[in-house]
Amino acid sequence: MKLLEHMGKALGMDPNDMRVLFEEGLQAMRMNYYPPCPQPEVAIGLSAHSDPVGLTILLQINEMEGLQVKKSGVWVPIRPLENAFVVNIGDIMEIVSNGVYPSIEHRATVNSVKERLSIVTVYSPRLDGELGPAPSLLSPQTPPLFKRIGVADYFKGLYTRELHGKSYVDYLRIQPHETNTN
Numbered sequence: 001m002k003l004l005e006h007m008g009k010a011l012g013m014d015p016n017d018m019r020v021l022f023e024e025g026l027q028a029m030r031m032n033y034y035p036p037c038p039q040p041e042v043a044i045g046l047s048a049h050s051d052p053v054g055l056t057i058l059l060q061i062n063e064m065e066g067l068q069v070k071k072s073g074v075w076v077p078i079r080p081l082e083n084a085f086v087v088n089i090g091d092i093m094e095i096v097s098n099g100v101y102p103s104i105e106h107r108a109t110v111n112s113v114k115e116r117l118s119i120v121t122v123y124s125p126r127l128d129g130e131l132g133p134a135p136s137l138l139s140p141q142t143p144p145l146f147k148r149i150g151v152a153d154y155f156k157g158l159y160t161r162e163l164h165g166k167s168y169v170d171y172l173r174i175q176p177h178e179t180n181t182n
């Protein structure tokens, strides 16, 4: 929560806008195991996606490379550093910050040498909350770039879709021809 509060503060956001979503939010953990693969060039450990949450903190456990982030259209490997976490911005942070903190597209590759392990903890808003750009960031000069949606409906929508790059956050983006109903 502290991390989220500081990120909001850096944008001049009313601290309540972050608290109301995340204070009673959900924290989940998962562990990813990628066994060695005889043909790594034709396989993928985890296909390209952005995390559909607020923030992800990731630990690459056994010093095997595999995580890559997409930077300016190019896949960049993130070398594991001992005792260092990777913090990834998720789609919900992109929406709440009204696009100022864009979520990062990433994927995990596999290799033929050794298995790879990662532990991930994700921070999500409370399920009965409402997701949308933080009201304190909006003005006539900075109109909302994303639609408002209940958090539960957001996750329902997410799980009926295939994991595919940043397609879901793009789907929630207000298109130039759409009337703003907020």
Ligand SMILES: O=C(O)CCC(=O)C(=O)O
Binding pocket: 030, 032, 046, 051, 058, 060, 066, 067, 106, 107, 108, 117, 118, 120
């Ligand atoms: O294993 C990794 O490094 C990436 C895992 C990941 O992106 C995820 O669990 O969302």
Ligand SMILES: [Fe+2]
Binding pocket: 049, 050, 051, 106
């Ligand atoms: Fe991820």
